[in-house]
Amino acid sequence: MESNSEQTPLENQISMCELLATMLEDASHSDSQEGFFMAALMRAFASDSFAHRLFESQPVIKQPALLLAAAVKYIVDQGDSEDLGKYYPKYLLSGDVISPEQVLDDNFPVVVQAFLVKHEVKLRSLMEAHWYQCNPPQRVAQLAVGLAYVTQDWPDEPMAHIDVGSATGIGTLLGLVEFIDKDGATIVKARDPQTCVSTLLLGDKRPPADLVLPEIKERFALDLDPPDIHDEKMLAWLRACILPDVDSIKRWNKAIELTKEKGVRVQKGNAMDLIPVFEAKLPPGRPLVLTDTYVSLFMTEDQLVTFRELLAVIGKRRPVIWLSINAPMPPGPVGDHTTSGIVLDDSVIAREKKESFATLTATTWRNGIHTNEVLAFMHPVGFWIEWIAQ
Numbered sequence: 001m002e003s004n005s006e007q008t009p010l011e012n013q014i015s016m017c018e019l020l021a022t023m024l025e026d027a028s029h030s031d032s033q034e035g036f037f038m039a040a041l042m043r044a045f046a047s048d049s050f051a052h053r054l055f056e057s058q059p060v061i062k063q064p065a066l067l068l069a070a071a072v073k074y075i076v077d078q079g080d081s082e083d084l085g086k087y088y089p090k091y092l093l094s095g096d097v098i099s100p101e102q103v104l105d106d107n108f109p110v111v112v113q114a115f116l117v118k119h120e121v122k123l124r125s126l127m128e129a130h131w132y133q134c135n136p137p138q139r140v141a142q143l144a145v146g147l148a149y150v151t152q153d154w155p156d157e158p159m160a161h162i163d164v165g166s167a168t169g170i171g172t173l174l175g176l177v178e179f180i181d182k183d184g185a186t187i188v189k190a191r192d193p194q195t196c197v198s199t200l201l202l203g204d205k206r207p208p209a210d211l212v213l214p215e216i217k218e219r220f221a222l223d224l225d226p227p228d229i230h231d232e233k234m235l236a237w238l239r240a241c242i243l244p245d246v247d248s249i250k251r252w253n254k255a256i257e258l259t260k261e262k263g264v265r266v267q268k269g270n271a272m273d274l275i276p277v278f279e280a281k282l283p284p285g286r287p288l289v290l291t292d293t294y295v296s297l298f299m300t301e302d303q304l305v306t307f308r309e310l311l312a313v314i315g316k317r318r319p320v321i322w323l324s325i326n327a328p329m330p331p332g333p334v335g336d337h338t339t340s341g342i343v344l345d346d347s348v349i350a351r352e353k354k355e356s357f358a359t360l361t362a363t364t365w366r367n368g369i370h371t372n373e374v375l376a377f378m379h380p381v382g383f384w385i386e387w388i389a390q
């Protein structure tokens with residue numbers, strides 16, 4: 001989420017709650033049930049001074065509102081849920097499917113506040129110990145359509161992939177995840193499909209038909225602080241970060257199982273240090289795909305310049321594609337360009353003030369030619385994609 005420099009950190013989190021609630025309630029942008037409960041929780045946080053105190057215990061960069069929602073869910077999942085547990089979509093607790101609309105009532109905000117007061121110490125310690133991490137597999141599918149689109153006229157040859165800021169490693173499933181629209185039409189085909197996610201295609205344009213992913217031969221992942229997906233306690237935290245709806249949970253569980261099956265190892269370290277180490281292992285000329293989803297957004301302007309220079313240098317040795325899904329503009333004094341350096345139209349900047357969405361950008365260095373393009377706008381966790389590339 002973009003931070004508005006004129007707001008205090010607390011105002012920023014309150015407006016983020018409201019923005020998120022509006023986005024989640026917007027039926028045209030999501031499935032009918034998805035996010036309904038989360039939207040109600042965000043509205044309860046936005047109007048609750050006790051929640052505001054908890055927000056203020058953490059820096060804005062840790063997304064305190066989402067962090068608090070995850071901490072609440074973590075405690076509810078442990079069974080210590082009292083009155084609040086009954087409001088969560090029931091399939092999470094018992095396997096039944098009872099929609100949140102059936103149980104949400106006027107008392108909900110009061111119940112939320114009582115829960116926060118009662119569990120203050122535990123909530124603070126969970127928020128202190130963890131980051132909010134949602135790792136939605138839809139982002140992998142959205143990267144896939146970008147990759148297939150950019151390489152559609154390239155020679156059919158294997159490529160290498162580095163997922164930067166991978167967290168769980170789910171991003172390394174690129175090439176194995178197919179992408180279909182809600183009507184079942186294929187958006188991008190994988191050669192070795194192992195799972196499939198769907199999305200809503202908004203807008204007038206569609207990506208070209210018959211897009212096929214290139215083969216990914218080498219896969220690497222790195223993160224400053226990768227969570228251990230083999231540790232049950234950590235998995236419980238990560239699950240608590242997912243939107244509490246049945247489809248999101250199913251998709252995520254399947255993706256995490258696949259990631260474990262593939263033996264993915266996310267190497268701990270900084271992107272600037274590890275990208276050259278991984279690149280040095282590749283055969284000469286092997287095209288390299290780098291992906292970052294909600295990572296470059298956290299780099300400073302100087303770090304972004306260094307990052308782009310590093311890719312440009314590698315791009316002299318081999319074709320390089322950097323696919324990036326991030327909020328449209330990195331927070332900061334300029335705030336008018338993507339992390340890849342594309343200056344955005346005023347209409348996009350104005351839209352970003354009212355709506356929470358992401359951009360998919362593709363930046364390439366190949367045969368001495370450099371390209372940098374916004375391919376699509378999308379819902380931050382992938383419920384919709386709006387294709388805009390020509």
Ligand SMILES: C[S@@+](CC[C@H](N)C(=O)[O-])C[C@H]1O[C@@H](n2cnc3c(N)ncnc32)[C@H](O)[C@@H]1O
Nearest residue numbers: 134135165166167223224225270271293294295
């Ligand atoms: C918001 S999470 C995104 C995780 C995942 N890519 C996704 O889409 O859900 C950002 C991740 O980037 C990592 N990160 C941030 N800056 C980094 C850097 N310079 N090098 C490596 N990892 C970084 C953080 O540790 C964190 O796990």
